Amino acid sequence: MAVLSRIREVAVVRRGTTSDKILMGTMVVLSGLGLLMIYSATKNNGSFSMERQMIFVAAGVILYFVVSNIDYREYRGWVPIASGIILVLLVAVFAFDPIENVQRWIPLGFFNLQPAEFAKVVVIIALASLLAPPVRGEIERRQLTWVKIGQAILIVAIPGYLILKEPDLGTALVFGFVLYVMLFAAGGSWRQMSILGVGGVLAALAMWQFNFLEEYQKNRVLILFDPNVDPLGDGYNLIQSKLAIGSGQLFGRGLFAEGTQTSFEYVPEQETDFIFSAVGEQLGFIGAILVLIAFAIIIWRLLVIAVNARDRFGALIAVGIAAMVVFHVFVNIGMTVGIMPITGLPLPFLSQGGSFYMAMTLSLGIANSIWLLRTPVPGENQLT
Amino acid sequence: MKFALRLTSLGVVFVTMFAIVGLRLWFVQVAEGPEFAEQAEELTWISKSSYAPRGDIYDSQGRQLVTSRLVPAVVVDRTFIQPEQRDDLIQNLSAIIGMDPDELDTLYEKAGTNGRFQVATVSADTSSRISERLDILPGVEVVDVPERVYLVGPTMAHVIGHLGLPDKSDTDARPELDPSVRIGKLGVERIYDEILEGTPGGIDYRVREGEIIDERPGTEPLAGSSIYLTLDLELQDLMEMAVEEGVALSNQVKDAERAAGEEIFNETTRGAAVVLDAKTFEVLGISSYPDFDPQLFVTGLDAAKFAELQDIQAFNNLAISGLYPPASTFKAITYTVKEEEDLPLPNPEEVEGIDIANQQVHCDGTLFLDANAEVGSGNKKTDWYNPRDLGWLDIHGALENSCNIFFWNVALGTWREFQNTPRENVIQDWAKALGYGSTTGIDLTGEAAGIVPTRELFEEWKLFQLDNPDLPPRLEPTRLELDSPWLGGDLLDFAIGQGAFVATPLQVAVSYAALANGGTVIEPRVVKAIQAPGGTPEPIESGQVRHVEISEATRQALLQDLNRVVTTGTASTAFVDFGPGLDQVGGKTGTGQAGRNKDNHAWFVAVAPIDDPQYVVVVLIDEGGAGSRVAAPVARHILQYLMGNEPTPIVAGADAD
Secondary structure, eight states: HHHHHHHHHHHSSSOOOOOHHHHHHHHHHHHHHHHHHHHHTTTTTTOHHHHHHHHHHHHHHHHHHHHTOOGGGGGGHHHHHHHHHHHHHHGGGGGOOTTTTTTEEOOSSSEEEEEHHHHHHHHHHHHHHHSSSTTTTOSSSSOOHHHHHHHHHHHHHHHHHHTTTTHHHHHHHHHHHHHHHHHHTTTOOHHHHHHHHHHHHHHHHHHTTTTOOOOOHHHHHHHOOOOOGSTTHHHHHHHHHHHHHHTTTTSSOTOHHHHHTTTOSSSSSTTTHHHHHHHHHHHHHHHHHHHHHHHHHHHHHHHHHHHOOHHHHHHHHHHHHHHHHHHHHHHHHHHHSSOOOOOOOTTTSSSSSHHHHHHHHHHHHHHHHHHOOOOSSSTTTGGG | HHHHHHHHHHHHHHHHHHHHHHHHHHHIIIISSHHHHHHHHHHHEEEEEEEEOOOEOOOOOOEEEEEEEEEEEEEGGGGGGGGHHHHHHHHHHHHHHHHHHHHHHHHHHHTTOOEEEEEEEEEEHHHHHHTTTTTGGGTEEEEEEOOOOOOOOTHHHHHOOOEOOOOOOHHHHHTTOOOSSSSEOOOHHHHHHHSSBBBOOEEEEEEETEEEEOOOBBBBBOOOOOOSSOOHHHHHHHHHHHHHHHHHHHHHHHHHHHTTTTTOOOOOOOEEEEEETTTTTEEEEEEEESSOTTTTTHHHOOOOHHHHHHHHTTTTTTHHHHOOOOGGGHHHHHHHHHHHOOOOOTTTTTTSSSETTEEEEOOOEEEOOOOOOSSSSSTTTOOOOOOOOOOOEEEHHHTTOOOOOHHHHHHHHHHHTTTTSSSGGHHHHHHTTTTTSSSOOOOOSSOOBBBOHHHHHHHHHHHHHOOTSSSSOSSSSGGSSSSSSSOHHHHHHTTTTTOBOOOOOOOOHHHHHHHHHHHHEOOOOOOEEEEEEEEEEEOOOOEEEEEOOHHHHHHHHHHHHHHHHHHHTTTTTTTTTTOTGGGGGGEEEEEEEOOTTTOOEEEEEEEEEETTTEEEEEEEETTOOOOOOOHHHHHHHOOOOOOTTTOOOOOOOOOOO
């Protein structure tokens, strides 16, 4: 009930502005395109992927509106409890039978909950809460202490480790990227950022060297240089996906075109991780670039929201969300065209999958809430 | 740095990341797009092959031995099956053809998305029932596939061979193989697989939701070429029966010997025979008992039956894979080397019973040696088959009577004269030149090389044995203490075809053919000609030829002496009712010592006609007993047929080496 009373408060506080329509519009366009693509990728295999995704889209949009109307500043107080719940859920996935050798989901009957997707949002809020000055009006004297950086790493490391063990290397890497971007935004010095960057690279090399990674995860990196490393498994995915996207050429083969790679289902996972291969094949280079521009618009809006946020807490949340979206888009599309390893990161708003879709609309809802509560004078938030 | 500036920097980084992706998309879709589009287009076509029948197999007289017929087979094409139809289809189809649904399920999954696979060949009845129910069997077709028909059953089974599905080693060697099409696994079916198999035809098509939407013009399957064997079905039939009778005869003889108190170890179960053309080295007949029916591999061979056949070694062609000490049959080679190389007899002052002037040896049953270590086994060697005094014999009498003492002395003289000189392997070198110790190169599967022992080989064995003390030893432990484990006694054993020396019946046939034709050795062949579909039979290239110099005098003398073996010598009893032309027959008995708790192997080699040798016949009865008793009558029976005489029953001959 406290939530509902806050909603009324937000309405009072905000300065008579409306939601970020560009952000919402782009989200809706991408979601619609996602439904079309999922339909085209699965219409021949008799599954109900598109119908299921429609339900998720509806639920996600409702979530977006609800969250838009919650004062994001409330979340500071919820961080410990939300973190606790997410950690319990992340541990709980190991209690359920693996699906294709991985344990990422909690079956709820009507859909499988993937806690790692929501963990991304919780971690972003927790980091923002840590890195933003807690008291209104306080000015950070030092840019960023190593103690804070250590705490931030700890916040990311615990869920990150659990997710790595599912195993889900891609999602764990999202955490690393988001952490790095948020530390920079929160005032990390060049020296700190360099040390962290070098440390991150060394940690990655150590993980590679000491067999922290599964053999298949290593192969996925090696495939980048030679798809024939695993021509029947991941290498096959990559070859087929490149063929599909490449055959789209400049203008694409047309939406729902017959005789495409997509319609023959040559590309595995084409309604989830490889949805972009359907986009590339059917809509061509023009369509692919337009999708990329749509994501760029979302990033642009998120950065604008960050600049205009009422406080550093909101600004850092928006930056964290932007980093998360950028990383997903870059790694996912990069993977379908062979410049990034196959990590199983879905494409925001387009890939089929309930948890991820709702985590994304939840994030944009929070961003919209930050927008609704922005400061009167743009760029002044660093003093609040 | 101001917060806004930090965010702007982030924006620049993010835009750069997107730009990288955009550039890559340009490269994949626009720069290389057309190439990818072409490859992708090709991938959407599916090939449906129609199988080509294999070529037929004929005997040398043009009698058909193996052919192919078309039988209905159930084929499932997953392209035409919607995912929701899958389970029903598997239930319905397995019920109609009477197959375990799980088995069908496994085949289905193995075929992969858009896969096409053959489920089973079916009866005409089942085929029509399927045709009536195609409404509940999406993606199911009944197509005619060729099936092998072996018209002569187990006759020539080891030469003809059989088919089977390719296994991993086959597909590794020939990645283009269709895993559902049977290939040759044994015999001519395997060696000539790529000639017999046809070229499958087929059409390419594209399917959309179970409907063919596009088709390319197809190609007709091209039948494989046919093969003409060098073997004659009639002779082969007679040989197979003769060998089987020889095995039975051996058991009768053993029963009698057992009743007489002799020690008999095993029942006789195996035998082999070869008839080789002495001039062309074409194999006119080659039999191995026991055998199998290749048709079993068509109709289905259950694991138990397969194991049973494997247990009795039914799939082994003993004539080319069985390794036996050639025993006294080898004396003809030692004979030839002695004559051609003028091998010395030992010094009469050192060895008793040597007459240098007349080149005679006293065959009185025992060879006394000086008490020395050179022979490795005491100072006395007894000729167990000729323990009585045969008197003084020259090389001719020694061959006729198979006198071990004489040939031991040839080896002993050679050893004392040439040991540790380049000539010490003179007899072995001849043996190798005549085909022993390496495969003959016959166009059949599973040929063994055999062993020709030499000092070098024994030294190799010694080193191997010292390095691998856990493996079964080849040399006696005392030999390992010697600097060189090769002793004079080993050469003595070798000269009479014993010791570590082993050879296949085919190798024995090849060596006798060379002795009979004056020294020409050719790779034996079982295939004579190949006939492309619609063409005439084209003779195949003959095998590799090499020549060993044998003087005409030695050749003639040897053939005369071999004739004395069957007229007055060790095989005279077995050949007594040969009929006309016995003066044209030469032969040699052999009784190979098989080792502990085993009976002797019975050998007989024959050459005919000796004026112009045409045939070499080799008979081996595995643990059959004495060559003269068991093998000679079988060879005589085969020779009677070859020489145009009425073959007389196979009954025991006299007991001689």
